Amino acid sequence: MLRQTGPLTGVIFPATKVGCNRGNKEASMFRISQFIRELDHPTPAGPRRNPPGPVVIWNLIRRCNLTCEHCYSISADKDFPGELNTAEIFKVMDDLKAARVPVLILSGGEPLLRPDIFDIARRAKGMGFYVGLSSNGTLIDESNIDAIDEIGFDYVGVSLDGIGATHDHFRRKQGAFEASMHGIRLCRDRGIKVGVRYTMTEGNAHDLPALLKLVEDERIDKFYFSHLNYAGRGNKNRAGDARHRTTREAMELLFETCLDLHRRGIEKDFVTGNNDADGPFLLHWVQRRFPDKAAHVEARLRQWGGNASGVNVSNIDNLGIVHPDTMWWHVPLGNVRQRAFGEIWNDLSNPLLAGLKQHPRKLEGRCGACRYLDICNGSSRVRAEQVTGNPWAEDPACYLDDEEIGVSADDYGAERVVTTPWVRLNKVSA
Known part of the structure; x- marks a missing residue:
């Protein structure tokens, strides 16, 4: 059984209030915290949202200083030829704006290894995009925190797949946990919204309770629980995926933790990704715990609509190739070097993309x-x-x-x- 543990630190910091951030900034995620708030403060359910353009997760670089066991891009600490240069990236940004893309998540590899990452982020912010930085956190330090702060990233997400040695094992680097925590604390202390991303497997599920306590104790704004998806090294290591019983226990713990914090006036964002069965499972939890709220929650779940791959979320890889999302690197839809993003994204001649959009x-x-x-x-x-x-x-x-x-x-x-x-x-x- 997964059980919540005691505090990891001697001090419990006051919580940071986090807004709901409604809209499609996280269209590919299941927002547990939003549904928990609906239990106490229900809002009318409307039609399913159809945002004008997708969230774009942009792998600007494939190089990474880590070689994580479940990396979908199979990144490594070496240069990969043919990546988009700064001028090409700026041109693609113009195309993305024309396609009414609202959100850019700058990712890798490790995006902080690109010498021009802050020029790219600064221009994206200037164009009015919501800009997130997706990092392993180990390279966020005193040498660049001023730049990260000055640019005004809307969100910084850092991967943590366990506590201490567990995280280091999955990242294949000793000391990775402490380096990532240092980066998280630097962001937190500057008032930058920062969150933890955790991918659960059977090999690290035991650390979930401790990670949830860490999120509270360290005043971290957000916890993103990712189910293992079968892409890259994640596919090669899929035999280690969490068993169904483990997943059920983990989701129950997430729901109860989010509810407990909400009832104590500590508002954090709890979201999940890569398994939209979380929605129906939440509905069954509500039916047991709050049966009078179940009909409303079900209506809101139908408004949410589930998996958004190929619809509200897209991916551009380091070579400029567009994919339905980051897990579909083996399915190219077109290259932004040859065609505008909007043209590629709305071309339904690809049967996979056409099927995903239904x-x-x-x-x-x-x-x-x-x-x-x-x-x-x-x-x-x-x-x-x-x-x-x-x-x-x-x-x-x-x-x-x-x-x-x-x-x-x-x-x-x-x-x-x-x-x-x-x-x-x-x-x-x-």
């Missing part, structure tokens, strides 16, 4: 028969494709049972799809 999606098997398809929207199509070869098949990481989602084996005609270990396919000579 709501609800036309899915097969267990996901297609699920009563919550219009809430979850089929969750991760990447996991389905990597395990079965079919992007419209069942997502093997759905952790709700058949009774909970209103299906039986007769509805999907086979046993459940189960995640199998990744196997390298060797080329056969003719």
Whole structure:
């Protein structure tokens, strides 16, 4: 069982108030904190949001000083040829503005390894984008915190996959945890909104309670819980993905932690990503804990609409190639060096992109028969494709049972799809 632990530090700092940040800045995420607030302060449910342009997660560089076990970009500490230069990036920014993109998440690799990262961020802020910095945190130090502060990043996200040695193991570098915490504290002390990103596997689930205490004790604004998605090293190491029971326990702990902090007047953002079954699972939790609120929460969940890959979230990689999101690097939609972003994004000649943009999606098997398809929207199509070869098949990481989602084996005609270990396919000579 996952249980909350005691404080990690001797001092409990006063909490920082965090606003709701409504809109599509985090269209690909499931905002637990927003739904918890709805329990006490319900707001009318409206139609499903259709923002004018997607959030763009932009991998400006593939180089990284770490080689994390679940890195979707398979980054390493070396230069990768063919990356967009500063002038090309500025031109693409103009295209993104014309496509009504509201948000740029500057990512990598490690974006702080780009010498022009602050020029890029400064221009993005000047153009009116909401600008986030996605970093491993180890390179945020006294030499650059003034620049990070001066630019005014709307958010800085730092990856923490456990406490101490657990984090260092996943990052494959001793001392990574302390270096990342130093960067987080520098941002926090400057008043920069900073959050922790945690990807759970069976190998680090035991540290989740301690991480949640760290978020409270260290006055960290946000906790982003990411389920493992099957891309890059995450796909190669998918055999270590969290078991369904582990995931259920983790989500229960997240819901209860968020509720407890909210009731104590400590408002933080708790969000999840890469498994939209979290929405229906929250609904079942509300039905048990607050049955009189369940109908309202269900209406708000249907307004949310689930997985937004290919719709409200997009990706541009370090070479300028556009993808439905960061987990689809094996599916190129076009290159911003040859075509404007908006033209690529609205071109439905690619059958995957066209299918992703449908709501609800036309899915097969267990996901297609699920009563919550219009809430979850089929969750991760990447996991389905990597395990079965079919992007419209069942997502093997759905952790709700058949009774909970209103299906039986007769509805999907086979046993459940189960995640199998990744196997390298060797080329056969003719």
